[in-house]
Amino acid sequence: MDLKELNNRYEEIIHSNRPEEIKTNQLSMLMTYMEGAFSIPMQRNEEWERKNKKIIALYRKISRSRQFE
Template structure:
């Protein structure tokens, strides 16, 4: 499993070095990887988010940046 630090590093590299449309594709892949590795639920649950604050914070950061590209 990749650490959140490693995922954050990959995110920064994508944002700084990759142009669209590949940037959006790579950010989506990173989010999918997080969903799988950290078992992020498809339906938002407050209990899960409270227990996994650093995970959901990074996931939302990636998602927000990805949505800004559209």
């Protein structure tokens, strides 16, 4: 999936009528997919982030949208 497809999937999840815990699980799976597909480092890496601004922006947007109790 490219970033546009990932963002479309994100929007579909966010605007769905699913329970919040299902949405959070799906968003977490989307983040896991991105980690593998784009080799997102486990620890913050400013150089990597500088080179991959659009990727990390979407990744953080997804992360902030999850709801934990």
